Amino acid sequence: MGLTYQSTGTSTTREVFNVDTSDKQPVIALAGNPNTGKSTLFNRLTGLRQHTGNWPGKTVLQSQGSYIHEGRKYTMVDLPGTYSLLANSVEEQVARDFICFAKPDATVVVADATCLERNLNLALQVMEITKEVVLCVNLIDEARRKKLNIDIKKLNQRLGIPVVGTAASSGEGISDLLKLVSKVVTGTLKPEPKAVQYNPQVEDVVAKLEPIVKRVVGNELNSRWVSLRLLEGDDTIIHALEKFNGKEQVQILQEALA
Amino acid sequence: MSSSTSLQSLIREARNITGSKQNEIRDSIVNTIYQEAGNIAAETVTNEKNKVDWDRKIDQIITSRIWGFPIMFGVLTLILWLTITGANYPSALLANGLFWIEDQLTNIFISMNAPSWLHGFMILGVYRSLAWVVSVMLPPMAIFFPLFTLLEDLGYLPRIAFNLDRFFKSAGAHGKQALTMSMGFGCNAAGIIACRIIESPRERLIAALTNNFVPCNGRFPTLIALATIFMGGMVVSFSSAVATLSVAGLVVLGIAITLAVSFLLSKTLLKGIPSSFTLELPPYRKPQVGQVIVRSVLDRTIFVLSRAMIIAAPAGGIVWVLANTMIGDTSVLATIAGWLDPFAKQMGLDGFILMAFICGLPANEIVFPILIMSYVSGGAMIELDSMEALRQLLVDQHGWTWLTALCTMLFTLCHWPCGTTLYTMQREQQSWYWTVLAAVIPTAVGIILCIVVNHLVRGLGLV
Amino acid sequence: MKLTILNNIKLNERGITMAGLKSLKELAVGSSAIVKNVSADGIKQRRLLDLGLVPGTRVEAVGRSPLGDPIAYSIRGAVIALRKEESTTIMVETVN
Numbered sequence: 001m002g003l004t005y006q007s008t009g010t011s012t013t014r015e016v017f018n019v020d021t022s023d024k025q026p027v028i029a030l031a032g033n034p035n036t037g038k039s040t041l042f043n044r045l046t047g048l049r050q051h052t053g054n055w056p057g058k059t060v061l062q063s064q065g066s067y068i069h070e071g072r073k074y075t076m077v078d079l080p081g082t083y084s085l086l087a088n089s090v091e092e093q094v095a096r097d098f099i100c101f102a103k104p105d106a107t108v109v110v111a112d113a114t115c116l117e118r119n120l121n122l123a124l125q126v127m128e129i130t131k132e133v134v135l136c137v138n139l140i141d142e143a144r145r146k147k148l149n150i151d152i153k154k155l156n157q158r159l160g161i162p163v164v165g166t167a168a169s170s171g172e173g174i175s176d177l178l179k180l181v182s183k184v185v186t187g188t189l190k191p192e193p194k195a196v197q198y199n200p201q202v203e204d205v206v207a208k209l210e211p212i213v214k215r216v217v218g219n220e221l222n223s224r225w226v227s228l229r230l231l232e233g234d235d236t237i238i239h240a241l242e243k244f245n246g247k248e249q250v251q252i253l254q255e256a257l258a
Numbered sequence: 259m260s261s262s263t264s265l266q267s268l269i270r271e272a273r274n275i276t277g278s279k280q281n282e283i284r285d286s287i288v289n290t291i292y293q294e295a296g297n298i299a300a301e302t303v304t305n306e307k308n309k310v311d312w313d314r315k316i317d318q319i320i321t322s323r324i325w326g327f328p329i330m331f332g333v334l335t336l337i338l339w340l341t342i343t344g345a346n347y348p349s350a351l352l353a354n355g356l357f358w359i360e361d362q363l364t365n366i367f368i369s370m371n372a373p374s375w376l377h378g379f380m381i382l383g384v385y386r387s388l389a390w391v392v393s394v395m396l397p398p399m400a401i402f403f404p405l406f407t408l409l410e411d412l413g414y415l416p417r418i419a420f421n422l423d424r425f426f427k428s429a430g431a432h433g434k435q436a437l438t439m440s441m442g443f444g445c446n447a448a449g450i451i452a453c454r455i456i457e458s459p460r461e462r463l464i465a466a467l468t469n470n471f472v473p474c475n476g477r478f479p480t481l482i483a484l485a486t487i488f489m490g491g492m493v494v495s496f497s498s499a500v501a502t503l504s505v506a507g508l509v510v511l512g513i514a515i516t517l518a519v520s521f522l523l524s525k526t527l528l529k530g531i532p533s534s535f536t537l538e539l540p541p542y543r544k545p546q547v548g549q550v551i552v553r554s555v556l557d558r559t560i561f562v563l564s565r566a567m568i569i570a571a572p573a574g575g576i577v578w579v580l581a582n583t584m585i586g587d588t589s590v591l592a593t594i595a596g597w598l599d600p601f602a603k604q605m606g607l608d609g610f611i612l613m614a615f616i617c618g619l620p621a622n623e624i625v626f627p628i629l630i631m632s633y634v635s636g637g638a639m640i641e642l643d644s645m646e647a648l649r650q651l652l653v654d655q656h657g658w659t660w661l662t663a664l665c666t667m668l669f670t671l672c673h674w675p676c677g678t679t680l681y682t683m684q685r686e687q688q689s690w691y692w693t694v695l696a697a698v699i700p701t702a703v704g705i706i707l708c709i710v711v712n713h714l715v716r717g718l719g720l721v
Numbered sequence: 722m723k724l725t726i727l728n729n730i731k732l733n734e735r736g737i738t739m740a741g742l743k744s745l746k747e748l749a750v751g752s753s754a755i756v757k758n759v760s761a762d763g764i765k766q767r768r769l770l771d772l773g774l775v776p777g778t779r780v781e782a783v784g785r786s787p788l789g790d791p792i793a794y795s796i797r798g799a800v801i802a803l804r805k806e807e808s809t810t811i812m813v814e815t816v817n
């Protein structure tokens with residue numbers, strides 16, 4: 001099968017994901033729904049040639065490349081497109097595990113400006129796992145064509161994370177994106193994602209479970225997020241924790257796309 | 259450090275807390291996040307004026323009961339027609355140029371007093387097969403790839419999958435198989451990799467095993483050349499239209515065979531019911547035309563062409579050697595062709611054709627060049643710089659009829675996948691069993707198809 | 722909760738619909754409805770949730786494929802095609 005986890009002998013979580021950190025460069029992950037322009041952005045920045053095209057599901061595996069911004073080298077990882085991070089498919093699991101365990105220095109959520117609601121759903125989920133998130137509202141040219149107006153500033157206030165409008169295919173807004181990413185990486189800009197508040201019933205059970213989770217998981221993962229996953233019956237996060245932190249070392253098998 | 263037992267205890271703890279309410283909690287969590295996303299979007303996105311939803315209007319036609327299928331066939335035909343007519347002239351031009359260079363190279367060899375075996379191997383073998391691969395393949399690919407990429411960027415492919423899904427469901431297969439088949443038009447190895455988008459292993463295997471029934475770019479030129487010479491030749495005034503329609507018909511036949519084989523597989527080796535299917539139909543987007551052309555020519559065309567050339571060069575040399583090494587008074591090549599001949603004749607082919615297919619295992623692109631090489635080497639030298647010359651070679655000197663051409667085209671559509679595709683299959687499935695089957699199935703279909711057609715046509719006295 | 726789901730399936734199989742409640746499959750092209758519950762099992766249900774098919778979501782049937790199945794629905798701003806095997810597991814209430 002194309003995508004499998006396999007035991008290997010390597011160590012440290014980033015190496016486990018095959019991420020090149022030879023120069024101690026920061027790692028940037030690209031997450032987002034299918035078909036939002038992640039690979040187009042990735043290709044533009046890294047000069048690589050990931051398959052792009054207007055149909056969901058082209059990028060089946062994560063791939064990585066590097067780019068240089070203001071003299072500094074960054075590793076960029078193009079994750080498979082997913083609607084959520086609830087680990088319901090292999091793609092979702094790959095994307096989730098990467099954000100949870102490879103702990104990218106910044107995660108860029110690439111959203112489709114013409115269909116923001118659906119894309120914000122994923123952004124909110126990423127913001128529950130990590131603080132280092134930048135929202136890239138891509139396809140802004142298509143939104144303009146459809147006479148959609150997107151209030152970037154308001155989005156930024158509402159979400160508590162940096163937001164930038166881009167058109168990956170023409171390059172519009174890309175330099176702003178790179179600036180924001182570098183600020184997040186160096187810590188000169190500290191995103192403060194606004195957590196989603198659930199209804200009292202859910203918040204109640206989270207309050208009961210979270211302290212216990214915190215004791216076991218420590219600072220390895222956001223304990224609120226882990227509690228939510230366990231409460232909704234998603235045990236894959238526990239299996240992932242065992243895999244990535246236990247004695248068993250794993251690696252995502254990557255095959256180069258022909 | 260977290261030990262595995264306490265991690266497991268977390269699962270139990272969570273179960274204790276939620277009790278039977280787990281589903282409710284899950285719905286509530288997902289709901290809240292979506293609601294929040296909806297609220298934020300409502301606050302930040304404003305629609306200046308209610309524009310007509312063009313996407314929906316277009317889809318109403320493109321996926322309609324009446325127009326859905328005719329438009330698909332029309333698009334296929336249009337792309338093939340542009341490829342066939344557009345490639346004609348540059349192909350001839352390239353052939354002329356490359357054969358002119360061959361003459362100059364021959365002069366150099368003569369002036370250096372090079373031994374004739376060296377000239378034969380290097381020029382008549384290696385160079386000539388390269389020249390053939392380039393002149394036959396480059397123009398159609400340079401037209402087909404950009405056209406196809408435009409279609410892909412426009413967002414038409416998911417609509418094809420949407421239109422055809424009902425057929426795939428009846429065949430026990432997955433609707434996204436239409437997408438993997440579309441990728442197969444470019445290259446079957448890429449098609450097999452694309453099968454990863456199908457979640458269910460059973461349906462992914464079906465898609466991978468049948469991907470070869472879509473003619474890849476390495477096989478299109480052969481189909482186009484034969485269709486132009488034979489099918490087009492029958493109705494001279496509309497020759498390219500007839501050639502186009504016969505290639506398009508062959509593609510449709512390939513789709514029908516795909517469905518039939520998928521059906522049989524899901525009733526026998528890969529029993530099961532279709533898994534769930536959801537497919538997003540993304541908004542249409544204006545393709546970046548300039549970028550598409552540069553990208554598809556540079557990335558795809560050059561990549562595929564160079565792979566074909568790397569294989570064609572040594573293959574051409576070897577074939578020349580075989581054609582010029584004599585056992586008694588026949589060449590090794592002719593001897594092998596002789597062995598294959600009785601069986602090939604049953605299939606409406608001849609020994610040389612079948613041998614060319616076998617030699618083409620490393621890359622389908624070289625099948626036709628090898629065939630021509632083995633027809634001409636040792637024999638009378640003719641300038642093969644036009645379709646007419648090719649027609650004379652096949653018809654006058656080697657007794658081809660339209661039936662030979664038809665059977666060759668059918669076998670081009672249905673035979674073992676190229677080496678790269680088989681290697682990809684093995685890597686993706688990690689199983690020799692399925693890899694062997696990926697070769698056996700299309701070969702068996704091709705042999706049966708050719709034998710039936712050959713005997714039927716002859717039995718009816720049509721040739 | 723469980724019981725109502727079972728009821729819905731049974732009713733649905735017999736082609737009878739409860740007051741205003743019907744399966745998404747029966748939603749006429751061009752009309753909208755609100756999702757009431759999704760009764761697919763396990764992973765299938767989670768995938769449908771993923772696509773935004775949570776109770777309370779508004780969906781609109783936008784078009785059939787040439788052979789009638791699958792049908793495309795507009796769900797939270799995206800157009801998604803579902804086969805009838807999936808759409809029969811989703812109960813909706815039509816809105817005007």
Ligand SMILES: Nc1nc2c(ncn2[C@@H]2O[C@H](COP(=O)(O)OP(=O)(O)O)[C@@H](O)[C@H]2O)c(=O)[nH]1
Binds near residue numbers: 059081166170543
């Ligand atoms: N107009 C426009 N098209 C874009 C933009 N970004 C990507 N695209 C197109 O959208 C499609 C999907 O892009 P791709 O990078 O493959 O998406 P991915 O699935 O997120 O990797 C491709 O056809 C791209 O050419 C953009 O900013 N503007």
Ligand SMILES: [Mg+2]
Binds near residue numbers: 052081
């Ligand atoms: Mg991609």
